[in-house]
Amino acid sequence: MTNLMNYFANLADRLVPDEMRSDINELKRVRMFIISHLLGPFLGFPIFLFLFVNDPAPWPHVHIPTAALAMFWAFIIALKLFPNWYSALALASTVNLNFIILFTAYQYGGASSPFLMWFLLTPLLAFFYLGSGIKTSVATLLQIFGGVGVFYTVYLLDGSFPQHIPLEDMVGVTMLSLICASMYIFFMSSYYASVVDSQSGLLREIARHQATLDDLKFAKEEAERANSAKSDFLAKMSHELRTPLNAVLGYSEILLEDAELDGNGEQIADLQKISAAGKHLLAMVNDILDISKIEAGKTELYIxxxxxxxxxxxxxxxxxxxxxxxxxxxxxxxxxxxxxxxxxxxxxxxxxxxxxxxxxxxxxxxxxxxxxxxxxxxxxxxxxxxxxxxxxxxxxxxxxxxxxxxxxxxxxxxxxxxxxxxxxxxxxxxxxxxxxxxxxxxxxxxxxxxxxxxxLEVADNAITDEIENENHTQVDEALMNAASDLRAFQEGDAGLSSSTTTHSAPRVLVIDDDKGYLNLVDRILRKEGYSPVLSDQPTSAMQLARAVKPQLIMLDVLMPEIDGWAVVEVLKSSPDTASIPLLMVSVIDGPQTGSSNLVDAFIPKPIDSKQLIKSINSLLKRDAA
CATH class of the missing domain: 3.30.565.10 (Histidine kinase-like ATPase, C-terminal domain)
Structure with a gap:
């Protein structure tokens, strides 16, 4: 039996039009349509053969349903030729089945006909062929009630059912009809069960793959979170990683210059190695931080x-x-x-x-x-x-x-x-x-x-030049308390120091929260003949600038309590300090967009002493001119 079903299934696959293979659900319905139309006539012909032999006058009430039964094979050919007409062919097939069943039942036994049991197949096949849509349901119900209505109306008009074969002589055909109907339902149910089983297996496979996909998605999200955390960490570590290199590179350069003046060859070689190693380490740190900032989406363009x-x-x-x-x-x-x-x-x-x-x-x-x-x-x-x-x-x-x-x-x-x-x-x-x-x-x-x-013209996706409201608030609060800073400055205990009393030397106000950096800059500037004034309190920048009246101001961007750009904006907005050249020194990549016109120069940390002095000299010469 299984081999017979496999044969019909393989034959049905060859008869399916190519246009109907892309949709898996449609393909299953078409296969069911073809298999039922192949099997149906084989199981129906024995019944009509029995009637033809036992009916003394079989014409035309045996020949008409027999011809209609053979029409099922014609539906398969029509489907192959006209695949776009599938729905119409499926509907016509169920109408044809209704006609065969009711016509034969009317001629042989009427309401007591053994062939009425086949009528139960009509809704079953309709849903097999067309699916469970509302149109299928309506069409099936119309066929059922319409067919039964016509059947009963004809009976009322004639007043009785024909008696071509007495009911007592139809026991054999009743058993034959029962066997054929059971066989037909068995074949169709068996094939439908195999379809459901394969679909259930497919659903289980889909569920397994979905679970794997969910696991992979979760692992991917975890990896992305870990990578993002790493990138955020490295991007935020810029200041902490580069600050120690300030001292390594700065003091090694100072010591190297002193050793060259003293002619100490052994120290010169050792200090050159220290300086080279520090610069190599700085280059690696810069590359890693730059890549991490790009991955974290924190790198900005300065067009x-x-x-x-x-x-x-x-x-x-x-x-x-x-x-x-x-x-x-x-x-x-x-x-x-x-x-x-x-x-x-x-x-x-x-x-x-x-x-x-x-x-x-x-x-x-x-x-x-x-x-x-x-x-x-x-x-x-x-x-x-x-x-x-x-x-x-x-x-x-x-x-x-x-x-x-x-x-x-x-x-x-x-x-x-x-x-x-x-x-x-x-x-x-x-x-x-x-x-x-x-x-x-x-x-x-x-x-x-x-x-x-x-x-040639890069789209600018850098941050705007608008200072955040909280920065303005911080500046306002700092200026409100600046009077105390000024008094402390005048008394010499406000975190401000001047390393020289040579008032004729150009004064450079250096503002940074890192005291180690201030000491390094102090040595570099004093060595070049400048008079550095140092402060680790950025909130008092305005009052310090007014009191000291420096020829140049150096300050950092990243400082506690206040943003360096907010300090720059305040300094440039005041008539007392607007003309003083500003040199921004920071570990960030460069001036933010819209603020580059507020500062006169920008150099990165760790500072290069030669670059620092060159920038200061250039700014002071330009200011004097």
């Missing part, structure tokens, strides 16, 4: 109008001696005038320097070429800067992971040249932050080409 030619010239001044360390020649190729671009200068320059540094490191006795062009072929005009070298090259396998964090070409290259594997990843992230990218091509033994592309 400004940049002279591309001037930027390339400045890069050349730094890159040429870098390339010469390994006896490489450095060449700039660009048009005479590239004009201006609206980009983040610091991040673009940082990405270019990273590429030039790598090229200088991995290329020896070769040639490094920086090519700068504008590209107008795409929808957005782009600045394209390519750095090519004739170095060792990169394998195709390494190129695939080259821009991942902590990824390097291979162990041998890392052992020979060193590096952390963060520079390229950071550079690509910086470029993508500006809407650009970095691509790389390379050939082993011939060299590599890295190409930076950034829009």
């Amino acid at each position: 400004e109008d940049v002279d591309i030619d001037q930027m390339i010239n400045e890069i050349e001044m730094t890159a040429r001696p870098l390339a010469a360390k390994n006896t490489n020649t450095f060449v700039i190729e660009k048009a005479e005038q590239l004009g201006a671009a609206k980009i983040d200068l610091t991040k673009t320059r940082q990405a270019i320097f990273n590429l030039l540094s790598n090229a200088s490191k991995f290329c020896q006795n070769g040639k490094i070429v920086l090519t700068a062009t504008k590209d107008f072929t795409g929808e957005v005009p782009m600045l394209k800067i390519a750095v090519s070298d004739t170095g060792v090259g990169i394998t195709e396998e390494s190129l695939a992971t080259l821009f991942e964090n902590f990824s390097q070409a291979n162990a041998a290259v890392n052992a020979k040249f060193g590096g952390t594997g963060l520079g390229l990843s950071l550079s690509r992230n910086l470029c993508r932050l500006m809407g650009g990218d970095i691509t790389a091509t390379s050939t082993i033994g011939e060299g590599s080409v890295f190409t930076i592309t950034v829009p």
Whole structure:
């Protein structure tokens, strides 16, 4: 029996139109339709054969339902030819079944006919074929009541049922009809049960996969939370990680200068190693923090109008001696005038320097070429800067992971040249932050080409220049209490100190909450002939500036109780202090958008003493002019 059902199921699959295989639910209904139409005539013909043999005058009441029964096979052919007519064919099939059953029952036995049991199949098959929609329910009920109504109306008109075969002689056909109806229901129920079982198995499989998906989703969310927490932690640790390096680098430079003046060669070598190690550590810390801030979404763009030619010239001044360390020649190729671009200068320059540094490191006795062009072929005009070298090259396998964090070409290259594997990843992230990218091509033994592309006009997604209301509140509260700070200053106990009494030297007011940093800056400024005035109380900045009347003010951005930018705004809004040059020194990347016009210069922490003195000298000369 199972083999017979499998045969009909396989035959039904071959007869299903291709257009009806995409929807799994429709496919199941079509299979049921075809199987029932294949089986039905085989189980119905024995009944009509019995009537044909036992009815003395079978025409036409045996031939008509027999022909209608054969029509079921014609429905299969019609479905193959016209798959879009499936619903109409299914409805016509159930109407045809109703007609066969009621016509035959009327002719043989009437209300007592053994063929009326087949009438129960009509709603069953209708729902098998068409599903359980409201249209199917209405159509099925109309067929049932309509068929029964016609049956009874004809009986009333005739007054009695025909007697082609006496009821007492129809015991055999009654048993045959019962067996055939039971067999038909058995086959259809068996197939329906197999469909339900397979669907239940599918649902169990879906539930299992859903549970796995939920576990993976939870694990992914946990990993993202952990990664976000890590990135937030590192981004917030910027001040804490860089502050100790202030002392390491600052004091090593001071001691190195003293050792050079004394001619102590042994100390010079040791201090140079300390300074180099500190700068290397600072570079790694900066890269890790920059990447973490990008991942945490805390990196901002500081868009400004940049002279591309001037930027390339400045890069050349730094890159040429870098390339010469390994006896490489450095060449700039660009048009005479590239004009201006609206980009983040610091991040673009940082990405270019990273590429030039790598090229200088991995290329020896070769040639490094920086090519700068504008590209107008795409929808957005782009600045394209390519750095090519004739170095060792990169394998195709390494190129695939080259821009991942902590990824390097291979162990041998890392052992020979060193590096952390963060520079390229950071550079690509910086470029993508500006809407650009970095691509790389390379050939082993011939060299590599890295190409930076950034829009000529980068969309500005940095924070606005509006100072938060709470910062204004903090400033107002600080100014309300500034009188006490001024009195304390006059008495010499307000956290303010002056390390020199030479009033002819330029006075520099330094405001920072880190006393170790203040001591370091004090030594650097005194050594260069300045008169530093130090304070670790940023809330009294306004009153201190009015009292000291410095030639320049240095202050940090990140300070307790008050934001450095709020202090800047207050200083620049007062006629007494608006003209004093402001030098912002902080661990943040740069001035926030809209505030760059409030400060006169910006240098990052840890400070470079030479850069600090150069900035101060430049500001004082400009102010004097």
